[in-house]
Structures are given as structure tokens and as C-alpha cells.
Amino acid sequence: xxxxxxxxxxxxxxxxxxxLAMAGCSSSDNSxxxxxxxxxxxxxxxxxKFASAGPLRDLDPxxxxxxxxxxxLFLVWDRLTMLDKDDKIVPGxxxxxxxxxxxxxxxxxxxxxVKFHDGTPFDAEAVKVNIERGxxxxxxxxxxxxxxxxxxxxxxxxxxxxxxxxxxxxxxxASFTGTAGMMVSPKAIKDGADLKNNPGTAGSGPYIATQxxxxxxxxxxxxxxxxxxxxxxxxxxxxxxxxxAAARLNGLQSGQVDLxxxxxxxxxATVEKIVTPGSGLQQNQVKFKNxxxxxxxxxxxxxxxxxxxxxxxxxxxxxxxxxxxxxYCTPTxxxxxxxxxxxxxxxxxxxxxxxxxxxxxxxxxxxxxxxxTFAAGTNAEQPANVVQASLRAVGVDATLNPVPNTENEPxxxxxxxxxxxxxxxxxxxxxxxxxxxxxxxxxxxxxxxxLIADKAAEAANPTLSMDKRAPLYQxxxxxxxxxxxxxxxxxxxxxxxxxxxxxxxxxxxxxxxxIWDLRHIAxxx
Amino acid sequence: xxxxxxRRLLAAIPLLFVVPLLVFALIELAPGxxxxxxxxxxxxxxxxxxxxxxxxxxxxxxxxxxxxVGDVLRGDLGTSFLxxxxxxxxxxxxxxxTMSLVLVAMIFAVVLGATLALVATLRSGGIVDRIVNGLASxxxxxxxxxxxxxxxxxxxxxLQMFPAFxxxxxxDGFWPWLSHLVLPGIALGLLPAAEVTLQLRSALGQxxxxxxxxxxxxxxLSRSSVVFKHSLKNACIPVVxxxxxxxxxxxxxxxxxxxxxxxxGLGRTAIxxxxxxxxxxxxGFVLFSTTVVVLVNLIVDISYxxxxxxxxx
Numbered sequence: 001x002x003x004x005x006x007x008x009x010x011x012x013x014x015x016x017x018x019x020l021a022m023a024g025c026s027s028s029d030n031s032x033x034x035x036x037x038x039x040x041x042x043x044x045x046x047x048x049k050f051a052s053a054g055p056l057r058d059l060d061p062x063x064x065x066x067x068x069x070x071x072x073l074f075l076v077w078d079r080l081t082m083l084d085k086d087d088k089i090v091p092g093x094x095x096x097x098x099x100x101x102x103x104x105x106x107x108x109x110x111x112x113x114v115k116f117h118d119g120t121p122f123d124a125e126a127v128k129v130n131i132e133r134g135x136x137x138x139x140x141x142x143x144x145x146x147x148x149x150x151x152x153x154x155x156x157x158x159x160x161x162x163x164x165x166x167x168x169x170x171x172x173x174a175s176f177t178g179t180a181g182m183m184v185s186p187k188a189i190k191d192g193a194d195l196k197n198n199p200g201t202a203g204s205g206p207y208i209a210t211q212x213x214x215x216x217x218x219x220x221x222x223x224x225x226x227x228x229x230x231x232x233x234x235x236x237x238x239x240x241x242x243x244x245a246a247a248r249l250n251g252l253q254s255g256q257v258d259l260x261x262x263x264x265x266x267x268x269a270t271v272e273k274i275v276t277p278g279s280g281l282q283q284n285q286v287k288f289k290n291x292x293x294x295x296x297x298x299x300x301x302x303x304x305x306x307x308x309x310x311x312x313x314x315x316x317x318x319x320x321x322x323x324x325x326x327x328y329c330t331p332t333x334x335x336x337x338x339x340x341x342x343x344x345x346x347x348x349x350x351x352x353x354x355x356x357x358x359x360x361x362x363x364x365x366x367x368x369x370x371x372x373t374f375a376a377g378t379n380a381e382q383p384a385n386v387v388q389a390s391l392r393a394v395g396v397d398a399t400l401n402p403v404p405n406t407e408n409e410p411x412x413x414x415x416x417x418x419x420x421x422x423x424x425x426x427x428x429x430x431x432x433x434x435x436x437x438x439x440x441x442x443x444x445x446x447x448x449x450x451l452i453a454d455k456a457a458e459a460a461n462p463t464l465s466m467d468k469r470a471p472l473y474q475x476x477x478x479x480x481x482x483x484x485x486x487x488x489x490x491x492x493x494x495x496x497x498x499x500x501x502x503x504x505x506x507x508x509x510x511x512x513x514x515i516w517d518l519r520h521i522a523x524x525x
Numbered sequence: 526x527x528x529x530x531x532r533r534l535l536a537a538i539p540l541l542f543v544v545p546l547l548v549f550a551l552i553e554l555a556p557g558x559x560x561x562x563x564x565x566x567x568x569x570x571x572x573x574x575x576x577x578x579x580x581x582x583x584x585x586x587x588x589x590x591x592x593x594v595g596d597v598l599r600g601d602l603g604t605s606f607l608x609x610x611x612x613x614x615x616x617x618x619x620x621x622x623t624m625s626l627v628l629v630a631m632i633f634a635v636v637l638g639a640t641l642a643l644v645a646t647l648r649s650g651g652i653v654d655r656i657v658n659g660l661a662s663x664x665x666x667x668x669x670x671x672x673x674x675x676x677x678x679x680x681x682x683x684l685q686m687f688p689a690f691x692x693x694x695x696x697d698g699f700w701p702w703l704s705h706l707v708l709p710g711i712a713l714g715l716l717p718a719a720e721v722t723l724q725l726r727s728a729l730g731q732x733x734x735x736x737x738x739x740x741x742x743x744x745x746l747s748r749s750s751v752v753f754k755h756s757l758k759n760a761c762i763p764v765v766x767x768x769x770x771x772x773x774x775x776x777x778x779x780x781x782x783x784x785x786x787x788x789x790g791l792g793r794t795a796i797x798x799x800x801x802x803x804x805x806x807x808x809g810f811v812l813f814s815t816t817v818v819v820l821v822n823l824i825v826d827i828s829y830x831x832x833x834x835x836x837x838x
Binding site for chain 1: 558561562563564565566567568569570572573575605607608609610674677678681682686688689690691784785786787789797799800801802
């Protein structure tokens with residue numbers, strides 16, 4: 001698994017790789033297979049070397065500020081519920097969950113065979129302690145996730161009842177698939193364990209953290225006697241933060257890395273070239289749920305004029321954006337993916353690409369001036385340039401506004417920009433959370449909330465089945481698109497690239513939103 | 526000599542406070558809000574304000590600067606906004622990486638540069654001399670990051686002779702440590718190596734034309750004896766000066782090399798601090814870098830005084 005540092009004088013390889021480096025080209029075949037089918041004897045002592053760009057600040061689930069860090073935590077902390085690779089909510093520490101008492105209570109039935117690695121039994125009291133911690137801890141980023149829970153009642157060791165704010169909380173089973181559902185040993189909490197840097201045995205996850213170097217690496221060892229025998233099949237995992245995609249690719253090719261996710265079009269194109277029969281590498285491509293699109297602040301500047309937003313929606317061609325990504329960004333005109341039950345069937349987007357219609361609307365608005373904000377040096381950069389050119393072509397005075405990658409989202413949320421080209425529209429596991437995050441709260445794209453608020457409240461009724469909720473969300477999506485609060489363009493492609501002996505790369509839940517749950521990964525002997 | 530060194534040292538101290546002040550001002554003038562960045566992917570106004578209060582970001586810039594200076598004088602550079610680590614702890618750990626990288630780069634530059642310059646001088650006017658000059662001139666124009674990528678492609682990916690990225694502390698063993706530094710060290714050391722070659726070759730050329738050298742040659746001393754025993758020390762003055770300046774440039778160049786080779790060094794620390802608006806780390810980095818540059822310049826000045834006593838007066 002390590003680096004082969006034996007000096008091998010392979011002159012042919014030197015010449016060919018050198019030429020490759022100079023010319024930036026390579027062979028073009030693609031083995032392109034996943035790995036689960038290729039089963040073999042599992043090497044339970046293997047240590048997987050994983051490299052990703054995800055931020056790695058600390059391990060306390062209640063203090064995470066970035067979704068990108070979740071992948072590190074999934075392996076340490078078990079969650080009440082989990083997502084499978086098809087985005088279906090499946091049992092975790094909670095075996096069952098039901099909304100009872102007219103939706104006023106979410107009742108969780110818990111596993112009875114789980115202990116935290118420090119020996120503390122996992123039970124309803126642990127759920128209560130963790131939810132109360134998430135709601136009250138200073139600096140907790142879980143407060144909004146848990147806001148719909150008024151209190152937690154411990155019925156018995158395996159039953160917890162979460163009393164909900166009236167008419168709210170429908171998204172909680174989905175929220176529990178993330179940091180909000182991660183369980184920490186009550187004993188460790190009581191003892192004031194350093195959950196940020198050295199959680200030790202405070203988790204009940206398939207692996208135990210043995211070393212954390214913030215922003216650099218996390219070293220894990222397998223937790224013995226994990227409750228799910230199909231998980232935790234590695235001796236350990238070394239997760240390294242490698243922000244530069246070229247370095248990750250080099251690491252894969254040199255044997256220094258066993259598994260790494262790659263995402264931009266350039267990276268995927270390179271992957272297509274290097275993953276060839278005999279290369280010792282395999283890839284598994286995943287279409288992102290995240291939507292590349294244009295966020296519009298419909299109460300700011302000229303974007304506040306409906307005609308201008310409609311003109312912008314007419315002016316940008318999703319096919320042109322897709323072409324920028326060498327076809328690795330599938331055009332879409334909806335805000336949720338095919339797998340989402342709230343996806344609108346047989347939908348016709350109201351603003352087809354039309355330069356003439358866009359020009360007419362700009363003239364009708366008496367001209368328009370907008371600033372096209374984007375995160376410099378990211379996958380949003382090229383689309384932003386195309387959007388700007390498209391807007392200029394229809395008479396909009398559009399200028400580019402590059403900002404640092406860490407600032408574009410928070411500053412858009414803070415209301416600094418009227419228009420932003422982004423890649424981060426990430427449909428949540430439950431449509432209620434998507435509405436809450438992007439339309440009514442955090443991003444507040446719904447400039448006129450009254451257009452959707454009633455339907456959102458009705459759809460958030462926990463007693464309704466998804467069949468009944470889905471049409472309400474479909475109406476909300478239609479309003480969102482008609483109002484041009486958000487202009488969806490395409491879904492990018494992600495590739496999990498690994499050595500050929502890695503198993504389970506086609507079963508990495510959440511890799512379709514740029515996060516990775518590596519619990520199913522193993523290594524063949 | 527001691528008075529001269531002390532005078533130079535005292536003159537440099539104000540720089541250590543002026544440069545961070547300029548950085549403080551630049552951070553203040555730059556658009557954006559550290560609290561908003563630190564609040565994460567989906568910040569709420571309450572959380573942003575809480576962070577602002579916690580980090581004292583609402584105080585005027587001069588007040589915050591004065592507090593920072595006070596803390597520095599007490600030996601406290603603060604705590605990173607992005608992690609629980611103190612700035613001193615973070616910089617100390619990452620300094621080892623960068624210092625190792627700079628050390629390997631400078632050793633490579635001096636050994637290669639001096640060797641080529643001496644070979645060229647011994648073959649003065651011949652084809653070897655012209656080839657060395659030509660190669661050095663080309664090497665100066667090669668961007669370090671591009672050379673770094675090529676080296677990684679050929680020697681890490683292709684031949685798998687060295688790791689493609691990362692860093693191993695010296696405590697893990699000499700070869701693991703060195704193997705991670707060879708490629709980035711060469712990439713970083715190429716430019717100073719070329720400059721050492723050209724400067725030393727040029728300086729040796731001039732010294733070789735002086736009367737005392739011509740006299741030595743006339744006495745029948747061998748060319749190698751003339752070069753090594755009578756010319757090299759005098760020719761070192763401009764080379765030492767160049768090397769001094771290059772240390773600062775190599776430190777700056779380490780930023781891109783550390784990113785290419787994913788080395789957890791000061792360069793990567795600085796980039797992460799800028800991206801994450803991690804003000805304490807950024808200021809700590811600036812203070813450290815300024816100190817290094819000041820010290821290197823001081824050493825250059827002092828060595829200049831050693832080589833040429835007239836400078837001391």
C-alpha cells in the first residue's frame with residue numbers, strides 16, 4: 001500500500017511519461033468499472049490510504065461548519081439514521097422511527113446491541129444527552145437542525161420520544177443521517193473529553209480515531225466487535241487532506257494513494273485517460289445531485305425586476321455550460337434529482353434558451369446591470385464567464401466578480417451579491433430541508449415567501465406520506481423556477497478512482513454530493 | 526564586527542512590527558468578513574455575530590493591532606481561528622517541513638551551481654563553459670511550479686522513485702525524510718542553482734583577470750590551484766549576496782511547491798490562512814517570514830563585512 005521508492009530504470013517509461021508531462025496527453029481507453037462485483041478474499045489488516053480535498057478541522061460533530069468534513073466523521077461516530085447509495089434513509093442506531101400523536105412526537109426505536117467504544121451502552125438516554133448537547137453547546141452548528149425538537153423523553157432503554165414544535169420536524173429522520181444524528185458517549189461528554197482533537201473511544205462507529213492533525217490527516221484503526229459485520233473490514237484508514245487534484249491523481253498513479261474522489265471536468269477527462277486496462281486503477285463515476293446554477297437575489301439591484309430575471313433565464317444555454325465540462329455536466333432544468341420523490345414529472349421549463357426573448361425582456365426592463373459573482377479557481381469559474389458573455393449578448397451590462405472560494409457562499413447568504421454562479425445547490429435528503437435551506441431560510445432565495453410559505457408549511461406536516469407531500473413540493477419547485485430565483489443548469493460528474501484491489505467503490509453513500517461514507521470500503525488480498 | 530552586527534540588528538527590529546501592521550491594514554481593507562467565513566457553509570446572522578464577538582473583530586483595527594503586539598511581546602501569537610492549535614504550535618510543526626525543503630533546495634542550488642561554475646571556469650571559453658552558461662540561462666526562465674509538475678510526473682508517477690506528495694519528519698528516518706524532499710527540493714532549487722552558476726562563473730571570470738591571479742598563473746601555478754586557492758573566496762562575495770536574497774525567494778517559492786507536493790509547510794499554512802481568513806495564523810506567518818528575511822539579510826551583511834572589511838566602516 002505504501003510508496004514504491006525502488007529506483008527502477010525504466011527508460012521507456014521515463015521517455016513516455018516525460019513526453020506525457022510535456023504534452024499533457026495520454027492514452028484514452030477506460031476500464032471504467034466499479035468494484036463490488038470483483039469480490040475476493042478481504043484483507044482485514046489492510047490500511048486504506050484515502051486522499052480528498054475535504055476540510056479537516058476537528059472531529060466534534062456539534063461544531064462542524066462544513067459539509068465537506070462529514071466524511072471524516074462518518075467513520076468515527078454512528079448516526080441514528082443513514083443514507084444508502086440510492087439516497088434512501090436506512091436504519092442506523094435507530095432501527096425504526098415513526099411520527100406519532102398527530103405528528104407531535106417522533107418516536108425512535110433504538111438498537112439494543114450497541115456500546116460506545118468506552119464501554120458505555122448506547123440507549124435512549126444517550127440520544128437525549130446528545131440532542132440536548134447539540135441544542136445548547138456554545139458554538140453548536142446543530143442548533144437549526146435540532147430546533148424543531150422541543151424535548152426528548154426517555155421511555156425505556158430502546159425508545160426515545162422527541163417532542164416536536166407543532167407542525168414541524170418532518171425532515172428530522174433525514175437530518176439524522178448527518179452530524180445532527182451522530183452519537184457521542186454520554187460518559188465522554190460528562191468527563192469533558194476532547195472531542196475536537198482526541199475523541200478516543202467516545203464514538204461507536206466502525207473505526208476509532210488514533211491521530212488527528214488538523215487540516216492534514218486523520219488516522220483510524222478498526223473498532224473490534226462492530227455491530228454491523230459487513231462494515232469496518234479494514235485494519236485502518238489514513239485519510240489525508242490533499243487539496244490539489246493533480247497531486248491526488250499523482251498519488252493514485254504512483255501508488256501512494258488507494259482511493260480518491262475527483263470532480264472537475266478536467267480531472268474526469270484525465271481519469272478517463274489514465275484508468276486503462278492494466279493501469280492497476282479503476283473508477284466509479286457518480287452523477288452529482290448538486291446543481292450548477294445561477295442564484296438570484298430577487299430583491300436586490302436590477303435582478304429585483306422580474307423581466308431581468310426572466311431574461312437571464314432565457315439567455316443562458318445549459319448545453320453551452322455542459323460543453324465547458326466536456327459533457328461531464330448533464331443539463332438539467334430541475335432543482336432536485338431523478339431519485340427525489342418531489343421531482344416534477346414531464347416538466348417543461350418556462351424559459352427555454354432564446355436570445356431574442358431575452359433581448360426583448362431586457363429592453364422591456366429598460367436595460368439591466370448585474371455583477372456575476374463566482375468563486376475564483378473553482379468549477380464555477382468557466383460557467384460564470386459563459387453566463388457573463390450570455391448576458392452581454394442579450395444587452396445586460398454584466399461584469400464578473402471573482403471572490404475567494406471561502407467567501408462566495410457566506411457572502412451571498414449575507415446578501416452581498418445580487419447574482420452568483422455556483423455549484424453548491426445540494427438537494428437535501430428530504431425536500432423540506434431543501435426548501436428551508438435554499439428558499440425560506442439560510443439562502444432566502446424566495447424573495448416573496450408568501451408564494452410558497454403556505455405550501456411549505458402544509459408539506460412539512462409529519463403525518464403526511466411522501467406521496468401526499470410530493471405534489472406540494474412540486475408546486476414549490478415550479479414557483480421557484482417561474483420566479484427565476486434559481487436557474488438550474490447542469491449536474492456535474494464525480495469519479496471515485498482507486499486501485500484495482502479496492503472493493504466497494506460503487507457503494508459510497510453521499511459521494512453524489514461530494515461527501516463520502518467509506519464504511520463499506522474494503523481491500524482484496 | 527560585533528558593533529557592526531548589533532547596529533544592523535537594531536535597525537531591523539522595527540520592520541518586525543511595521544510589516545504585520547501593513548498586513549493588518551490589508552486584511553482590514555480586503556472585502557469580506559472573517560466571521561462570515563468562519564461561520565461555515567450556511568451561516569446564520571446570530572452565529573456570525575457570536576463569532577465576531579468571540580474573536581473581538583468588532584474592535585477598531587488599531588486596538589486589535591495593539592492587543593496583538595502586546596500578546597506577541599508576552600510570547601503569545603494567539604490561536605488559529607480554524608483549529609484549536611496555537612499559532613506557535615502550528616508554525617513550529619509546519620516550519621520543520623519548510624525549513625527541510627529550503628535546506629534541501631539551497632544545498633542543491635549551492636552544490637550544483639558551484640560545481641557547474643567551477644567546471645565552466647576550469648574550461649573557460651570552451652564548449653563546456655558555453656553549455657553551462659546556456660543551461661543556466663534557460664533554467665532561470667523555467668517556472669518552478671512547472672518543473673515541479675514535470676519532476677513529479679516523471680520520477681514519482683512514471684518511475685516511482687520518489688513519493689508524489691507529502692512529508693515525513695526526520696524522526697521517521699533519514700531516507701523517508703529525504704525521499705519526500707528530493708523532487709520538491711530540486712524544483713525549488715533550480716532557479717537559485719542557475720543564479721549561483723551564473724554569478725559564480727561571472728565573478729570567477731573577473732577575479733581571474735586581476736593582477737594577483739595573473740601573477741600567480743605566471744609563476745606556474747596550476748589553473749585549479751589558482752581557482753580554488755586564490756580566486757574562490759573573493760568571487761564568493763556576490764554569490765553570498767545572491768544566496769541571501771534567494772533564501773527569501775525560495776521561501777516565497779515554497780508556497781507553490783508545497784501546494785503541488787501537498788507538503789504541510791508554512792507556504793500551505795499561509796494559503797490556508799488567507800483563504801480561511803485565519804488572521805492570527807496569517808500574522809504569525811508574516812512575523813516569522815519577516816524575521817527570517819531580516820536575519821538572512823543580516824547574515825548576508827555580516828558575511829559581506831567578513832569578506833570585505835571596507836564595508837564595516
